[in-house]
Amino acid sequence: MTVLLLAGLAGATAPAWAQRTRSKSKAQLERERRTTLQRIQETSRILAQTQEKKQASVGQLNAIQEKLTVQQGVIKNISSELHYIETDVQQTESQVQRTRQSLEQLKAEYARLIYAGSKTANGYNRLMFLFAAESFNQFMLRLRYIRQYTEVRQAQAAQIVSTQQRLSTQLLGLKAKKEEKGSLLNTQLSEKRTLTTLKTQQDQVITKLTQQEQGLRKELAARQQAVGRLDNLIAQRVREEIARAAREAARKAAAARARAAAAAAGRSPGTTSRTPATAAAEAAAAESAERVDRVTLTPETAKLAASFHENRGSLPWPVGKGFISQRFGRHNHPVLKNVVVENRGVDIQTNAGEPVRAVFSGTVLTVASVPGMGTIIMVQHGDYFTVYAKLRSVSVSEGQTVSARQPLGTVATNAEGTSEVQFQVWHNSANLNPENWLGRK
Structure with a gap:
């Protein structure tokens, strides 16, 4: 038993x-x-x-x-x-x-x-x-x-x-x-x-x-032109921000050296005159700044950039609902044979009127209109940049500080009824794959 x-x-x-x-x-x-x-x-x-x-x-x-x-x-x-x-x-x-x-x-x-x-x-x-x-x-x-x-x-x-x-x-x-x-x-x-x-x-x-191949080819050509305009705008704004930050850093460094020299000469820093040598030093620093290829960070912006980098793979999506309709990089056109398209970011197809949100805290660097890409917003996170294109309306302005998930505007809907936002990530002048930065939806 x-x-x-x-x-x-x-x-x-x-x-x-x-x-x-x-x-x-x-x-x-x-x-x-x-x-x-x-x-x-x-x-x-x-x-x-x-x-x-x-x-x-x-x-x-x-x-x-x-x-x-x-x-x-x-x-x-x-x-x-x-x-x-x-x-x-x-x-x-x-x-x-x-x-x-x-x-x-x-x-x-x-x-x-x-x-x-x-x-x-x-x-x-x-x-x-x-x-x-x-x-x-x-x-x-x-x-x-x-x-x-x-x-x-x-x-x-x-x-x-x-x-x-x-x-x-x-x-x-x-x-x-x-x-x-x-x-x-x-x-x-x-x-x-x-x-x-x-x-x-x-x-x-x-x-x-x-059966609409001719129309699709025209649409693709127009898109490529719009993408080119957007690329040029982003590159220009990144270069301008790199140069601006470098000039500001050079100006502060030159001013600090001038104060140190004045102190060594026994003069009051407040009464230091701008000598030819000081002006030459500032000019040389400014010229050197133009050759810098990355954003010069302050302690505050360096901390912000480090925090952005630490959140790689877990950033919220720029829209609450939707799916990636076109991925990053080069890939075949979904219909046209032997046609390869290149995407600098990811296109996310969503609902009409869907709010577009910032994926991380930062400062609005650019709000501009690009033919073929609607309104675009560029947000700076230290030496990282996020770009939101194909917007219908905007609720922020340049220079404004935004927080993560804060609405920036609403997505536009094209003539075919497709509502789509393009999202890009840049590190200085390097274009990154946004899918590596976004978390699971």
């Missing part, structure tokens, strides 16, 4: 530990599925806005492709959940089988005890058994045997009841898992049908856009 009891405990404990381990992963999968479904809802709203114009557009194609990607993630997630449930079902079925075997063995052993006990069932037979002892010690041993025999019967009866209850619980759990599996299979089938519909819709949009 002891062996059976230990086997029963082992059969119940090991799967319970495994179940806790799997439940953690399964719970994570369920959270990911909820997040993915939320992304699908956001993308569906954005797609609906691009479809209002009743005309195929690259923005519409980007929204469909994003929804396809997310939809594939949903199906993959469901497959992983089904794998866990199938494993649970198999292990629960094994538990049920072991419990049934244990129950049958307990019942058989209990039946043997009942049969053996029936021979001494009445009190007269027990007394005869006791008093037939040849000594007092044998009498006590027979008395102890009768007591232990009774206790074993009671313990086995209790274990049979407990095992039957455990078996009932396992069967209910098995039924629930199979129902959950069936529900997920139906959900997976529905999601696959949705995926097929999206692929058909994608093919239709690509076909329509291919």
